[in-house]
Amino acid sequence: MAGIGFELKKLFKPTGFLSKVRAIAYSALVSLGPFILCTATIVTLIIFLNIMKIPYKERELFIATIVYVFIFSQIISSGFKMIITRYIADTLYEENYKDILPSLSGLLSIVVFISSVCAIAFYWYSPLPFYIKFTSYVLFIELIIIFIMMEYLSTVKDYIKIVKSFLSGVIASILLSFIFLKFTNLDTVFGLLLALDIGFLLIISFLTGYLKNFYGETASKKYFNFLEYFDKFPSLFFVSLFYTLGLYSHNFVFWTSNLSVKVADTYVYAPVYDVPTFYALLSIMPSMVMFVVSTETSFYEKYRNYYSLITGKGNFADIENARKDMVRVLWSEVRNLVEFQLFFTLLFLAGGYYILPRIGLAQLSIDIFNLLTLGAFMNSLILVIILLLLYFEDRSGALFVSTAFLISNVVFTYLTVNYSESVYGLGYFASTLFSVVIALIELLVYVKNINYHTFCGQPILYKEKKGIFGKLISSLSRDKNN
Numbered sequence: 426m427a428g429i430g431f432e433l434k435k436l437f438k439p440t441g442f443l444s445k446v447r448a449i450a451y452s453a454l455v456s457l458g459p460f461i462l463c464t465a466t467i468v469t470l471i472i473f474l475n476i477m478k479i480p481y482k483e484r485e486l487f488i489a490t491i492v493y494v495f496i497f498s499q500i501i502s503s504g505f506k507m508i509i510t511r512y513i514a515d516t517l518y519e520e521n522y523k524d525i526l527p528s529l530s531g532l533l534s535i536v537v538f539i540s541s542v543c544a545i546a547f548y549w550y551s552p553l554p555f556y557i558k559f560t561s562y563v564l565f566i567e568l569i570i571i572f573i574m575m576e577y578l579s580t581v582k583d584y585i586k587i588v589k590s591f592l593s594g595v596i597a598s599i600l601l602s603f604i605f606l607k608f609t610n611l612d613t614v615f616g617l618l619l620a621l622d623i624g625f626l627l628i629i630s631f632l633t634g635y636l637k638n639f640y641g642e643t644a645s646k647k648y649f650n651f652l653e654y655f656d657k658f659p660s661l662f663f664v665s666l667f668y669t670l671g672l673y674s675h676n677f678v679f680w681t682s683n684l685s686v687k688v689a690d691t692y693v694y695a696p697v698y699d700v701p702t703f704y705a706l707l708s709i710m711p712s713m714v715m716f717v718v719s720t721e722t723s724f725y726e727k728y729r730n731y732y733s734l735i736t737g738k739g740n741f742a743d744i745e746n747a748r749k750d751m752v753r754v755l756w757s758e759v760r761n762l763v764e765f766q767l768f769f770t771l772l773f774l775a776g777g778y779y780i781l782p783r784i785g786l787a788q789l790s791i792d793i794f795n796l797l798t799l800g801a802f803m804n805s806l807i808l809v810i811i812l813l814l815l816y817f818e819d820r821s822g823a824l825f826v827s828t829a830f831l832i833s834n835v836v837f838t839y840l841t842v843n844y845s846e847s848v849y850g851l852g853y854f855a856s857t858l859f860s861v862v863i864a865l866i867e868l869l870v871y872v873k874n875i876n877y878h879t880f881c882g883q884p885i886l887y888k889e890k891k892g893i894f895g896k897l898i899s900s901l902s903r904d905k906n907n
Contacts, residue, residue: 464707466598466624467491470617477606483613489692490561490618492699496676498568500669501540505532507665510576511658512651517580523645526636529577531648533570540569551691560618567625574632581639590631598624656893660820664827668811671831671860672804675838675853676702682842684849698849700786701794708773708798709805712766716809724758727751728816735879744876752872755813762809770802789846796850803857810864817875822867830860 474484509532516524544565548558578587598620605616655662676699679685684695731747733739739747774795781791807830814823837859838852871878 465595466621469599470602470621473602473606474613479606479613485686485688485696486557486692487614487617488696489688489694490557490564490614492694493692494561494565494568496673497543498540498565498572500666500673501543502536502569502572503669504662504666505536506573506576507661508654508658509573509651510579511661512654513576513580521645522640524647524650525577525580526640526644527646527648528651529574529636532573532651534648536569536573537566540566548691551689553689553691554612554615556615557612557618560615560622563622564618564625567622567629570629571625571632574629574636577636578632581635586635587632590628590635593631594624594628596624597627658820660824661815664811664815664820664823667824667827667831668808671827671834671856674831674834675856678835678838678842678852679849697787697790698793701781701790701850702797704777704781705773705794705797705801708770709766709801711769712762712805712809715762715765716812724751724754724813727754732879748875752875755872759806759809759813763806766802766805770798773798789849792847793850796854800850800854800857803854803861806861807857807864810861810868814864814868814871817871817878819867819871819878822871826860826864826867829863830856833859 471484471488474487509528512528513525516522516528541562544562548562551558553561581587601620601623602617605611605620606613609616611619676695679695679698680693682695684697685693686696687693727747727750731744731751734744734747777791777794777798781794782788786794807826811823811826814820814826834853834856837855841848841850841852841855
């Protein structure tokens with residue numbers, strides 16, 4: 426992700442208000458492309474449904490479908506994204522550029538198969554019409570592909586083309602939705618899902634072309650070499666998976682409560698809770714953009730200097746000064762991030778007070794939104810600290826934080842959901858508060874002892890051990906050579 430930060434930072438060099446607005450917009454779309462894409466299109470389509478006075482049942486079915494597709498595409502792809510990010514970074518460092526695109530094909534073949542099995546099992550007994558199930562399935566797979574492709578696109582330098590790709594998909598989806606709803610007799614939900622499918626397919630086509638042009642047509646046959654990283658860094662998979670599960674686990678608990686509703690005998694969700702969750706999570710987008718364009722750039726320079734002195738045989742005084750400088754910048758950037766996000770959190774709380782009642786949210790949902798927005802504020806800090814711990818190769822610490830977040834969110838939410846409506850949302854808030862304290866302590870302790878971890882954390886004699894995936898790759902390579 427540091428590469429993204431350095432490239433985007435160039436956009437901030439030109440002076441002028443419009444230049445800065447453009448740079449922030451590019452940063453947001455590149456770092457949060459899929460999320461922004463979904464948000465923009467879904468909000469617009471919901472507005473269309475309200476303006477055109479579409480029956481409530483059809484609107485409810487569309488929203489429930491989007492909730493499931495969006496949440497579970499993130500969950501399934503999350504662990505694989507972290508593994509492939511590490512593989513791409515190492516492959517670029519070793520300058521084995523021909524191995525990158527084949528890994529995308531190999532990874533997608535695995536993830537799409539797993540996702541397809543899950544989707545088919547879920548829809549098997551659903552009474553929904555086949556065309557609704559099929560378009561929902563296609564949207565689910567397309568989202569997973571985009572989430573994974575974004576990890577590869579972080580290496581592509583032409584961010585303007587990436588931005589244009591996402592905008593073309595958004596515009597195509599919105600225009601087609603309007604056409605299908607206004608000028609055809611297509612089923613409403615089917616028309617909307619079909620429009621999204623076409624828009625997302627357009628994005629995937631453009632992004633695939635950019636990747637092929639960037640890395641060239643020639644590629645190796647190493648489609649599944651990334652699987653060795655499941656042997657080397659299994660914790661990376663679970664760090665991302667547990668964090669993503671933790672992000673939505675409170676919603677799952679509410680799906681079992683008296684707030685839950687069943688839509689078309691297929692989807693179970695809690696709109697009174699899920700809708701404010703959606704709006705609350707929007708509040709953390711500014712901090713994610715800032716982390717990419719500021720924290721990773723400023724901090725990474727000091728981080729690189731510290732470790733370059735160690736690997737370059739710098740003297741102890743220089744290393745210690747570099748360490749102090751790195752730690753100072755680290756906490757300074759964390760503090761700046763907290764202040765930056767706090768401003769937007771307060772802005773969302775104030776805006777929610779005036780806007781949410783006008784778009785139809787009940788008072789209970791507004792009260793939930795307030796607590797969830799405060800929780801999202803701390804959630805953004807949890808994610809940043811997890812990423813910083815991974816920078817320092819403290820994978821066990823990052824796994825501990827993400828696991829604590831997942832477990833505490835389930836436990837605290839379960840305690841509140843069975844207590845009173847007045848405390849709905851408090852479980853998520855308490856979980857993020859508890860988890861951010863743990864995360865800060867973990868980062869503080871690790872940074873304090875970073876010299877020890879750096880010099881003593883590595884084995885004296887390193888001997889690589891092949892796990893099940895490594896042995897499988899070696900076996901396949903021998904078979905091909907023979």
